[in-house]
Amino acid sequence: MTDLLALSEIWKRFGATIALAGADFTLGAGEVHALVGANGAGKSTLSRVISGHIQPDRGELRLDGRPLRHASAREAIRSGIAMVTQETSLAPDLSVLENIMLPRLGQRGRLDWRGLRARAGRLIDEFGQEAGLSLDLPVRALSIGQRQMVEILKALAIDSRVIIFDEPTASLSPMESETLFGIIRALAARGRGVIFVSHRLEEIFSVTDRITVLREGRVVAAGVATDHIAPPELVRLMVGRELSDVYARDARSGRAPGNVVLSVSHLAAPPRVRDVSFTVRAGEIVGLAGLVGAGRSETVETIFGLRPAAAGHIQFDGQAFHARSPRAAIRAGIGLIPEDRRGQGIVPDFSVRENLMLAHLGDHRGPGLGYEQRTSTVQALLDTLGLPAHRVLDASMLTFSGGMQQKVILARWLLLGPKLLLLDEPTRGVDIGTRASIYALLRRIAAEGVAVVMVSSDFEEVIGLADRIVVLSDGVTVTEIPGDLVDIENLAMFAAxxxxxxxxxxxxxxxxxxxxxxxxxxxxxxxxxxxxxxxxxxxxxxxxxxxxxxxxxxxxxxxxxxxxxxxxxxxxxxxxxxxxxxxxxxxxxxxxxxxxxxxxxxxxxxxxxxxxxxxxxxxxxxxxxxxxx
Amino acid sequence: MSMTETLPGAPARRSLARRLITQIEARMLLLTLVVMAGLSLVSPYFLTTNNLLNAMDQSVVVGMVALGQTMVILIGGIDLSVGSLAGVTGMVLGLTLPALGLPGAVGLALLTGALAGLASGAIIIFGRLAPFVVTLGMMSIGRSMAYVISGANSVGELPAGLGRLSTDTIGGLPVNFAILLAAYGGAWWFLTRAKGGRTLYAIGSNAEAARVAGLSIRLWSILAYGFSGLMSAVAATFLASRILSIDPIGGNGLELDAIAAVVIGGASLFGGRGSIIGTLFGVFIMVFIRNGLNLLNVSPYWQGTAIGSIIIAAVLAERLLSDRGRG
CATH class of the missing domain: 3.30.450.40 (GAF domain)
Structure with a gap:
């Protein structure tokens, strides 16, 4: 197989974090090549280097043996490289047609609308009918699965020779995923090179030809044939140790949950949350599982007072509870660690210490700051979290790794001694080492009697960590299962x-x-x-x-x-x-x-x-x- | 807690030179001294007591407005209405002075300014509108009301008691300048040591994170605009005390001088970054340069170009320095 695309010795650094440390990668024409690794291993960075979204600090890209140096995603598109991203980058006010043809707008020459329309129509006939797409619908009106499909059609519309699928199934049901895999195989059969970025093992084994594994920015397995590797071995390569060490499953047993701390019944908060019911007891970790867009984040945000509830009933600590604002929730003893750390967690112009104190400031009564009264608690917390005390004096936490940032945000809430902690995708963008310590910490928090609700799209994580799993689908609770009684495949079916x-x-x-x-x-x-x-x-x-x-x-x-x-x-x-x-x-x-x-x-x-x-x-x-x- | 310097990632002890570059306040002090030194070289009259007293006097009105403007800019907003509000509150002061007496008239003027500011703030926050547009509207309303209530006439022969605000001294400083310094001292305390002040910074830096952490972002945002309106009225009072007459065109263009001072003082128009001490030095730099250009007999037509270039240069320098400081 000739190499269509070859990368050698790619280095990329973000602030203090080295995302890629001399990574090599080759892609042949007609193959589906998996790029796998744990969160933070550098697979997204590598695919964004290939797609021209970011420039490597050092290293070389070759396409068909010719050196490639694209300064932008537009140039990458021109040389035939397209990426289908996990977070869709569609323009919501434009129609499906305009979105599919969006990359064309960046190309030279006049636009041939009639030709584009005919072409997009053919693409939809081929792939989009299942998803119920039509050319003139505004993207705003589409479901998340349909948007993902538009994103894929967009990549197909530009004669791409290399197509990168970055976690394409995060918001697709198992059936939609099947359709997508069919498309991917067909693309490879027509001589395209497909890069498939994922951390879902069953997908990797069912759709790819070769696997490259990244860990901490380095390639630990380069282009191994998928047939020659077994799932446990792949996990070992990704994680660098046995998965059981990460979740420390045995720690779950022998703990009797206490009183019901939170009880949610028939909660509705349109448009995403329609009918959600579940309970959480003190000392228990409840996982809210489901696909992206199932209404999990919106559920915890409604409980926390960030969104108004339209219907339903919440009981907290034995009393009817309705948080009008986050402040009310905080003072009642609830903490929320939001999904988007940069957007909803970190205050970039504050020092680490003030970021740590932010929820305290919201909780604090009186005109002053009252930072001093927390000093001893902060010391104890830093020790527990393994955060170096001197880093707390840093002027900004943007130079911290994702894991360190998340620990600071966790400490922000633990400082207040909450009765209920809501965590939304707590390990997103967190390296595997820190993940293990965050899991251990969550167990410990729960063991101390805190009720923990964890939203996660990573079914493996939910199964590994949660005592009970509540599955949401399209804003409705579909089932509730003990964490040790279900496997990933069946959980995915419930979540469809x-x-x-x-x-x-x-x-x-x-x-x-x-x-x-x-x-x-x-x-x-x-x-x-x-x-x-x-x-x-x-x-x-x-x-x-x-x-x-x-x-x-x-x-x-x-x-x-x-x-x-x-x-x-x-x-x-x-x-x-x-x-x-x-x-x-x-x-x-x-x-x-x-x-x-x-x-x-x-x-x-x-x-x-x-x-x-x-x-x-x-x-x-x-x-x-x-x-x- | 161990603070060993050798630990990887530990912040190295900041040298004085580095602090001068990384701290806004230090940087602005340095810049102010450079401007003063430069002006004293080109004009021997610049450093005389008389001229410095004059400069202090000139810094009070724009300084008061810039103080309120800083709060608004820190939350990522902007208040274009401050000049017009100074105009209309000045007229309120002048017109009610005969009936209410000095304390009553000043009180009513301050109340008017604060209410107008709170109204802007409430409309911006609850209507989720762009501060630029709402305060632009309030700017037009304020100027118009100044003409309406005054019938386009100015008020003269104000009582001497008002004039004493500008002529008396306290501890060798003009009393109006001493009040300015005290106001900035209070604002410095508020912005660095009080919950409300830190909330303003948090709103400007990441409002969503502040909201999730339970801070009252709406309340403090509206209060920032209310405070800016209040400070417009304070400025109008000092303006009236200096010239002992009030004109409906009073305070015209003050908003641009105030915004320029805040920006020269190192605050980011995106919010979250800036310092009240920086703003004070920004005010001084503006006043000194205008004063210096007058001393040098530079034509008023050219002064706008000079000031504009200095604003742009200051912002560029600030960007370069702060980028280096953070790298």
Missing amino acids: PRSSAARTRALLTALREAHGGIACWIGLDGERLFCFDRVGDDEAADPGFAAGGFAPVAATRIAVALAARAEGFVSEADGRASLLVPIRGRRGHDLGLIGLTLPPGAVLPDAAAVRARIEAATAIPTQTIADAA
């Missing part, structure tokens, strides 16, 4: 947006109407069953679990059928009969099972016909990429 699960729902409804009984969509993990959706309420056909529920297979009422996994209907001892049909992604990726349970004595329809119907309805259409790219 209702919009993308609508097709499955339609199938379930159709099955029930045609045959009666109860239709359900379930996932299996060993001896455990998870029910993602269920249609029908015929008591006699009840499979023994509800939508959003989970149970050991043996405890359901269709245990025999679940154990048999036969081609046809399988009857239980009491006579209810079930047909289970697995649904699979294009490359055999497990997307769960569709089940139809009929009451005892029902006339069983032809199993093969039902099976064919289910398979037809759940097949992800195979598109050809012809003409489009």
